[in-house]
Amino acid sequence: MKRRSESIRDKLLPAGAFLLILGIWWVLSLTGWIPQYMLPSPVDVVKAFIADFPNLMSHAWVSVEEALIGLAIGTALAFALACGMDRFLNLEKAVLPLLVASQTIPTIAIAPLLVLWMGFGVAPKIALVVITTFFPIAVGLLDGFKSADADAVALLRSMGAKRGQIFRHVKFPAALPYFFSGLRISASYAVVGAVISEWLGGFEGLGVYMTRARKAYAFDKMFAVIFLVVIVSLVLMRLVTLLRTVSMPWMGKAKKEREA
Amino acid sequence: MELLRAEGITKAFDGKSVLQDVTVALEEGELVSILGLSGSGKTTLLNIISGLIRPDAGKVILQGWDVTGRPGQISYMLQKDLLLEHKRVIDNVCLPLVITGIKKEEARKQADAYFGRFGLEGTQMLYPSQLSGGMRQRAALLRTWLCSHGVVLLDEPFSALDMITKAQMHEWYLSMMRSINLSTILITHDVDEAILLSDRICLLTGTPGMIREEIRIDTPREERKDFALTPEFLGYKQRVTAALREA
Structure with missing residues (x-):
């Protein structure tokens, strides 16, 4: 009670x-x-939101799509690289410092470059999302693989387990909590990344909508779209948390046990 | 019948000698303790017997086969139960079977048959975090035993348990060894535990570690219920402690 x-x-x-x-x-x-x-007063913002709702939704859908595709590609790349770095120590030594250094490059600075290289379509948007979401997941996974209990690895070796089996039964599950922490951060970056790259040119998306509202000095619409970005990001993060609960059922069990 | 023999094991790490010509033999159904202080090379010896580490010299013979440096032949259990938190108890227990390539369904069936005997009935589908300390240890033991060729190596398996649970586990282990004809090499630094459980105690002492003395406990294991309270027990304890002090 x-x-x-x-x-x-x-x-x-x-x-x-x-x-x-x-x-x-x-x-x-x-x-x-x-x-x-x-x-504008909160009431005006809500009014603007409702008045332009269908328009906002169609732009939001474009941004969410870019964010999700980028996030999926970013996750896949991060997974592949983290596995590679875990398997080959030299790869980690060579690549990890570069990865860390690359994080100091401001997103805003590379976004226009991407537009110049890839045009005004969805490609540069997705690319930017991939770049921003990749890092937290890769680093999280790498830390997770390292967090695997060395004794558990020795135990599996004593059972005659091969490298792949040790990965599947010990290392990968140990990395899952780290992976989801990274994914949660990346999910919030993903929407923001998509919006930022839309600022710099494009035909659809919340960033484009934002730019148009700004040029028209429509402050109520600006606020409305800012709130929408926040809501979309929160929903995405919440989905990650749900995914985490579903894919790690043993965590919930442990918690219930402690509370009982 | 002799089941397992580690013959003339010698090992050095970075030029520092850890084990010197250590020989341990294990008969079928026997429990042999390797008793030594911290740093006497006990765990290294167990790692060598289980095949995780190659000795510099010497051989490990299991039922007439040379298994030196070949993991996967002799099962091994540490002080930490090392149950994988993300697997249900039954999947933890049958992991060694799955590793050897047996299908999950089949492995589960094989493992399930022993849950009752190990006092784990009804815990199959739980997660390790839902078990008590003693149950976790028994589950780890069942896992160890399932992939054993009748021999298990135990590295201070009971030392993390509280006193009452530990005493219960000792009693249970002795009765279970009888019922499934299990042979055990036990590593411990606990003199009482060694006397209580062993048929023979090998004292591993010094740097590098050598077997200085072997003490046979003649009291049959069936009669050891209140063994720790008898003068006989104290006699053994005196002998073991004196031998340890000499070394």
């Missing part, structure tokens, strides 16, 4: 903080301290 009231409180607190900020914002725009055209 206590547990339930605690969990209700854990949900009420952030909801309360959110409402408080919303309230302050509303008051600020109502009193006119900040001019209407610069900071």
